[in-house]
Amino acid sequence: MTLLETHGMSKAYNGVPALVDATAAFDSGQVTALIGPNGAGKTTFFGTLAGEHRATAGSIEFDGHDITKWDADRRARAGIARTFQVARQFSSLSVLENLLLSYQAGQGQWWRPWRTFLPRTVPSYIHELAEVTRLDNLLGRTAGTLPQGDRKRLELAMSLAQDPRVLLLDEPTAGMTDEDCVVTVDVLKDVMTRSPDLCLILTAHDMSVVFALAHRILLMGQGQILLDGTPEEVAGHELARTTYLGAS
Numbered sequence: 349m350t351l352l353e354t355h356g357m358s359k360a361y362n363g364v365p366a367l368v369d370a371t372a373a374f375d376s377g378q379v380t381a382l383i384g385p386n387g388a389g390k391t392t393f394f395g396t397l398a399g400e401h402r403a404t405a406g407s408i409e410f411d412g413h414d415i416t417k418w419d420a421d422r423r424a425r426a427g428i429a430r431t432f433q434v435a436r437q438f439s440s441l442s443v444l445e446n447l448l449l450s451y452q453a454g455q456g457q458w459w460r461p462w463r464t465f466l467p468r469t470v471p472s473y474i475h476e477l478a479e480v481t482r483l484d485n486l487l488g489r490t491a492g493t494l495p496q497g498d499r500k501r502l503e504l505a506m507s508l509a510q511d512p513r514v515l516l517l518d519e520p521t522a523g524m525t526d527e528d529c530v531v532t533v534d535v536l537k538d539v540m541t542r543s544p545d546l547c548l549i550l551t552a553h554d555m556s557v558v559f560a561l562a563h564r565i566l567l568m569g570q571g572q573i574l575l576d577g578t579p580e581e582v583a584g585h586e587l588a589r590t591t592y593l594g595a596s
């Protein structure tokens with residue numbers, strides 16, 4: 349079932365086009381990967397989906413509602429969450445405290461990054477989430493001391509703590525070791541099993557991550573969606589091979 353749709357969405361920075369006439373539909377229960385060379389417009393597409401910047405043209409629909417004019421906070425409250433290429437969290441707080449803060453924000457409470465406002469008992473949902481994201485042995489660790497792989501998984505877990513319907517993951521394995529990439533792919537498979545209606549959209553340059561996870565791939569180039577198909581269709585397409593994937 350289609351949950352999120354864009355119609356002719358464009359975005360220009362100071363008159364220079366970065367996203368051009370993007371029309372796409374994203375289904376719940378599916379993983380869609382946006383791929384393409386540096387500067388293709390993937391992060392810009394994410395930013396317009398999340399409401400960080402206004403599209404210059406076009407519209408966006410979420411669950412039957414026109415959300416084109418909704419700001420990022422309203423979209424987040426409606427269930428559209430995102431992560432960034434460089435992970436963001438409260439580095440002086442523990443892993444558990446970061447998760448609890450996100451959980452509270454997802455319950456409609458304000459972000460108040462002070463320990464005194466955190467709940468005394470940890471909801472079972474948070475324990476399950478920590479287990480799925482392989483953070484259960486790190487709950488007491490200060491977030492700022494985590495290595496890159498764990499930090500990125502904490503950011504993922506923080507987004508999931510808000511129980512989103514759409515999750516936008518910008519380069520979820522960027523800067524990770526090969527070993528950490530494998531763990532993160534397994535984590536994301538488990539996340540989809542645990543939340544079978546989640547609409548997961550990710551960008552990645554690592555094709556082993558894309559082909560291990562995606563049900564569908566959008567190939568972008570120069571701000572446009574060049575191809576939209578199953579991994580087999582995109583991998584077998586001449587345009588994908590000549591513009592991005594290469595012969596192998």
Ligand SMILES: Nc1ncnc2c1ncn2[C@@H]1O[C@H](COP(=O)(O)OP(=O)(O)OP(=O)(O)O)[C@@H](O)[C@H]1O
Pocket residue numbers: 361365366384385386387388389390391392393
């Ligand atoms: N804030 C900005 N101001 C001006 N130009 C920008 C801004 N953000 C992105 N751009 C430009 O828009 C184009 C698309 O960039 P974008 O970051 O969306 O591509 P990308 O596919 O995500 O690239 P990468 O894989 O390197 O992250 C590029 O030409 C980039 O230089």
